[in-house]
Amino acid sequence: MRDYVVEHLGDPDAVLIVDDTGFLKEGVRSAGGQQPYSGTAGRTENSPIGVFLAYAGGRGRTLIDRHLYLPTSWADDRERCRAAGVEDTVGFGTKVVKVVMAKATVRRAIADRIPFRWVTADAAYGFSNGLRAELERADVFHIMATTRHDTVVTRWASTTPSTTCFPGCPGRSGNAVPAATAATAPTAPARPAGRSRSQRSSRSVDRRKGDPADRASRRWCNDAQMRENHELNELIDVEDPAWPFLLQELSGTDVPVEALPGDPAAGRAALLQLQVSARSNLGGIVLNCGGLLVDGGWLRIFGSPGGGGLPGLAEVNAMPWAFDPAWRPGAGLVVAHDVLGGVFALNGGDPREAGRPGAPGEILYFAPDALRWEALGAGHSAWLSWILSGGLKEFYAGMRWDGWHGEVSVLDGRQGLSFFPPLWSAEARQDLSATSRRPVPMAELLGLSRDSCLRFDGTDPGFLGVV
Structure with a gap:
């Protein structure tokens, strides 16, 4: 699959898109299946959730990597997992584990030398300091959604409020600045010449799927x-x-x-x-x-x-x-x-x-x-x-x-x-x-x-x- 993408869709200006989504399944044996509200279906439905890495360029787009997100109803039932082909090493996935999965998919894309220029994700991943820092260290351009109250840290500036970095971004109330505006805004005031890899849009955090508290x-x-x-x-x-x-x-x-x-x-x-x-x-x-x-x-x-x-x-x-x-x-x-x-x-x-x-x-x-x-x-x-x-x-x-x-x-x-x-x-x-x-x-x-x-x-x- 990776070789095919590079040969037929490879684009040095392509974008890697990280996101998690549900995919509809029938029956009770589909690995990770549960019945939360599914945005895909617009209703409560049997819908396993996966963390996916999409590749989008001028020659086309496709999915190139994925990880299954395992809910507690499955993680606590190892016999059910084995019957569905889920290994014992796969455990319950918290929001933190989703970020770990996202890191792994991007690392593999870099290691496999898949051509791309940008990585982007919504606030569920953009709010992770660890993910942003790893992209920064790898010198990868990225646009990550985050909250309007966040601070932006780059190699040229220490810590700067996002409302200062993006003049069009409101303070503690009002609508979020559009991602397109943020993508062209400076990442820090009065920084040395150069371009930051940490360009992030200011958006509200998406509502979580399911109930995170036990x-x-x-x-x-x-x-x-x-x-x-x-x-x-x-x-x-x-x-x-x-x-x-x-x-x-x-x-x-x-x-x-x-x-x-x-x-x-x-x-x-x-x-x-x-x-x-x-x-x-x-x-x-x-x-x-x-x-x-x-x-x-x-x-x-x-x-x-x-x-x-x-x-x-x-x-x-x-x-x-x-x-x-x-x-x-x-x-x-x-x-x-x-x-x-x-x-x-x-x-x-x-x-x-x-x-x-x-x-x-x-x-x-x-x-x-x-x-x-x-x-x-x-x-x-x-x-x-x-x-x-x-x-x-x-x-x-x-x-x-x-x-x-x-x-x-x-x-x-x-x-x-x-x-x-x-x-x-x-x-x-x-x-x-x-x-x-x-x-x-x-x-x-x-x-x-x-x-x-x-x-x-x-x-x-x-x-x-x-x-």
Whole structure:
């Protein structure tokens, strides 16, 4: 197929188009089939979803690559997968996994020397800092849709609001600037001569297909807004508690994970304040564990620790010392930090009011290299399963350097790494290994991120955790 495209449709000015779409199928055996609303059919229909790479040039257009997006209804039923020819290595696909699939298709096109000039995608992919950075490093021209509140980072300028880069783009209200306008607009004011590969149109984020938050996460954010308080024994004495199953998952993963010993009293207090049951992974970790150190401490998932090394979920989220039925987590619940100063948070009940993307109960990531919140398309349990299946390797692609294990291993649970030049700078994006790094208190790292957000576009990212 690739040889045919090059011979018959090859065009040095062609465009690679990344998008996901549903394709109608009959019966229940078609791999990945489920029944969400299908834009293809205009109704609820049996419609597997795939991530596709299209090739469009002056001599014609065709599809040249694809990946199947596997929903949980299939990923949790391995016998059904095997019967449909889906290998055991294919797991549940979150929004993050879709971006990984998109990266893989473009990499193959480059490796196979298929002639093209541009790569383009809608906001579901344009909002991914990792994808844009990879295209930038590969010196590939690209037009990616994103939100009107986004910042543009190029090799010539550090971080610039999209409303400054594209003068025709409105601020916080109004219609989005057309893609054709954005394609010819400068990517940064007063930059050196040359042309940026990071030309992105400003558009609203497409509505997500399906519900990205799992049941436990939705229940938590609903209860956090308007809840009937439960006694502690109701939260602990449940059928099918999550912790034994989570221990099995931890023992079966190839990802380095250390489960820290917990403080039972602190765990019970935090569970009561959160009002989540031990049936959820969130409740299971808080009740039974001091936290999880993933990849040697690169990622710290908070629990209820017995020592002072890693802060607990209660401390990070400034929970009251004694149970307070009036306490609410605000915009969201911070569930993990990484050594870069990145923050994983569980969305609250009204993300729009809080100025955050995503759905209620969805996991967000505050990206220190982009200085913004990004919705990951999964609730807490699906996010945790994705981590244990090795998802961090692709998630942090381009953000790790030779020798990072050694630098991370000497940090304590309240420290992160400060970079100079900063992660969001053009210099760091071009060559991360050339930056200087030093351990600093995590509180300092989070404060620097907030100050940078306020300095660049006047936007406060909100609560990032207390450490």
